[in-house]
Amino acid sequence: MDLNQKCTQIRRLILKTIGAAGSGHIGGSLSIVELLVVLYEKHMNISPKHPQKPDRDRLIVSKGHAGPAVYAVLCDKGYFDASWLSTLNKPGTNLPSHCDMNKTPGVDMTTGSLGQGFSAAMGIAKASQLRNDGATIYTIIGDGESQEGQIWEAALFAAQHNLSNMIAFTDYNKMQLDGKVSDICSLEPLDKKWEAFNWNVINVKNGNDCDEIDRAIVKAKSLINLKKPTMIILNTTKGKGIHFAEAAGVNNHSMQITPEMIEQGIIELGGDL
Amino acid sequence: MEMRKVLAETMEELMLKNKDIVLINADLAKPNGLGNLKDKFPDRAFNIGIAEQNMASIAAGMSSYGFIPFISTFTPFASRRICDQIAISCAYAKQNVKIIATDPGISAENNGGTHMSFEDIGVLRSIPGVVIFEPVDKVQLKKILPQIAEYKGVVYIRTFRKELPDVFSEDEEFDLFSSAKLQDGKDASIFCTGIMVQETLLANKILQSQGINADIINIHTIKPIDKSAIVSSAKKTGAVVTAENHNLIGGLRSAVCEVLAEQFPVYVGSIGIDDKFGQVGKMPFLKEFYKLRAEDIVNKVHEVLTKSGK
Numbered sequence: 194m195d196l197n198q199k200c201t202q203i204r205r206l207i208l209k210t211i212g213a214a215g216s217g218h219i220g221g222s223l224s225i226v227e228l229l230v231v232l233y234e235k236h237m238n239i240s241p242k243h244p245q246k247p248d249r250d251r252l253i254v255s256k257g258h259a260g261p262a263v264y265a266v267l268c269d270k271g272y273f274d275a276s277w278l279s280t281l282n283k284p285g286t287n288l289p290s291h292c293d294m295n296k297t298p299g300v301d302m303t304t305g306s307l308g309q310g311f312s313a314a315m316g317i318a319k320a321s322q323l324r325n326d327g328a329t330i331y332t333i334i335g336d337g338e339s340q341e342g343q344i345w346e347a348a349l350f351a352a353q354h355n356l357s358n359m360i361a362f363t364d365y366n367k368m369q370l371d372g373k374v375s376d377i378c379s380l381e382p383l384d385k386k387w388e389a390f391n392w393n394v395i396n397v398k399n400g401n402d403c404d405e406i407d408r409a410i411v412k413a414k415s416l417i418n419l420k421k422p423t424m425i426i427l428n429t430t431k432g433k434g435i436h437f438a439e440a441a442g443v444n445n446h447s448m449q450i451t452p453e454m455i456e457q458g459i460i461e462l463g464g465d466l
Numbered sequence: 467m468e469m470r471k472v473l474a475e476t477m478e479e480l481m482l483k484n485k486d487i488v489l490i491n492a493d494l495a496k497p498n499g500l501g502n503l504k505d506k507f508p509d510r511a512f513n514i515g516i517a518e519q520n521m522a523s524i525a526a527g528m529s530s531y532g533f534i535p536f537i538s539t540f541t542p543f544a545s546r547r548i549c550d551q552i553a554i555s556c557a558y559a560k561q562n563v564k565i566i567a568t569d570p571g572i573s574a575e576n577n578g579g580t581h582m583s584f585e586d587i588g589v590l591r592s593i594p595g596v597v598i599f600e601p602v603d604k605v606q607l608k609k610i611l612p613q614i615a616e617y618k619g620v621v622y623i624r625t626f627r628k629e630l631p632d633v634f635s636e637d638e639e640f641d642l643f644s645s646a647k648l649q650d651g652k653d654a655s656i657f658c659t660g661i662m663v664q665e666t667l668l669a670n671k672i673l674q675s676q677g678i679n680a681d682i683i684n685i686h687t688i689k690p691i692d693k694s695a696i697v698s699s700a701k702k703t704g705a706v707v708t709a710e711n712h713n714l715i716g717g718l719r720s721a722v723c724e725v726l727a728e729q730f731p732v733y734v735g736s737i738g739i740d741d742k743f744g745q746v747g748k749m750p751f752l753k754e755f756y757k758l759r760a761e762d763i764v765n766k767v768h769e770v771l772t773k774s775g776k
Contacts, residue, residue, distance in 0.1 A: 309523040315527065
């Protein structure tokens with residue numbers, strides 16, 4: 194299966210997962226599908242049968258509300274049984290709205306209180322450096338999340354500590370819960386900010402294109418001798434790949450999903466109901 | 467000896483023994499006495515700058531990798547400022563992070579209201595799983611720190627950093643989760659913590675001269691609190707006083723009353739900050755202003771004895 198087909202399959206899983214719950218964070222889950230697929234299919238040194246393998250690569254999804262996307266990919270990699278997906282946010286579930294390392298195998302950090310996961314990722318990168326185990330630490334932040342001051346505290350730390358094992362991504366879909374990022378509190382110029390914080394910066398024009406993402410990660414890895422962390426800015430689309438979610442625009446952060454919407458979406462994604 | 471000197475010596479011993487311990491400061495390494503450890507442990511002791519939120523979450527990340535981070539700053543910045551990071555990155559995520567918080571309550575002295583935390587215990591006590599320890603003197607700090615390093619979970623160490631008179635002898639042993647008995651008595655129970663233990667012992671001399679024998683118990687660990695010691699003492703005396711360098715809301719008084727309300731309801735009189743903010747001043751002035759002196763404890767014991775009909 195090629196990466197694009199895999200993305201379609203993951204989108205179907207996300208829709209079914211959120212659909213089973215009746216509502217959820219669909220917009221910011223769909224925007225990072227390509228990134229997650231490229232990371233898990235092509236780059237991450239992991240072992241789903243041994244989720245705690247000490248020298249594994251880590252992924253800290255600091256925008257913890259993208260849990261449903263993470264769960265779809267982890268399930269696909271075999272971290273847990275597919276039957277779990279229909280339990281999202283149901284009583285006693287191992288798949289809560291926001292990522293929880295103590296509940297879900299394969300989740301490397303508990304996130305959801307925005308900004309904190311990014312700092313934790315820097316702590317993990319620092320720890321990997323101290324252990325000298327060669328792991329690469331990946332983390333994903335949201336654009337709205339980048340309004341948190343803690344993001345920039347962590348950015349300073351990463352540069353100071355030469356965290357060249359850190360490859361971070363901004364899911365720059367230009368939307369946050371209440372509206373457009375530019376209307377609420379603009380981040381522009383975002384690439385210049387990260388450059389000014391002494392990070393390598395790679396702009397990905399289409400952050401929902403697997404090849405472009407892959408090339409950016411390969412390039413980031415090649416920059417390791419610069420002894421700097423790398424920020425890959427992914428220009429993405431919130432709600433990408435499912436018509437009703439994309440069309441909802443700024444209202445797709447968390448949406449009610451009706452059975453009709455699931456049906457329409459699954460057909461659109463070429464899947465079986 | 468200064469508490470920070472003992473803190474630094476003990477941390478050095480612990481870091482020599484356990485290579486997983488890391489020490490993170492937030493531009494208060496010098497006042498906390500921990501500045502020199504970065505020379506001894508250049509990899510494992512570092513200064514994060516003035517970024518306490520980042521410090522707490524970075525510590526959580528390092529903990530997830532198997533390290534045992536000790537983070538250090540003043541009490542207000544180690545509690546109310548980073549409440550959410552302690553709650554989520556550390557406690558909710560079940561990480562093994564230790565928080566060294568200095569200058570509790572009035573000991574912030576001339577740093578004044580902004581730095582004078584009377585609410586830190588209350589803020590943190592309501593977060594599940596956070597252990598709160600407040601040492602009385604250097605012996606207690608030195609004996610309990612290794613237990614804290616061994617214990618897996620979030621621990622808040624609320625410690626004075628300057629010179630303190632010794633209360634305990636060098637050969638005294640402590641358990642992190644058990645209170646320490648200072649005197650057996652039958653007339654009134656005094657539960658005290660931190661610097662209020664010294665005031666209680668001064669008060670005790672006056673009380674003894676008045677023929678009052680107090681049961682004096684040091685609650686060095688406010689959460690989880692030693693329930694059985696509190697209940698058995700209250701049952702014996704029927705009259706309870708608490709003494710703390712903290713707001714009367716949320717701290718030791720609240721913790722003791724929660725236990726007694728459930729298991730042995732009894733009148734409780736309390737010494738502590740009566741829901742006020744801090745201010746600049748030296749300790750003697752602040753003790754007088756907030757009524758934290760030995761004589762205030764004596765008066766409170768008499769009030770409690772009267773109200774209890776003793």
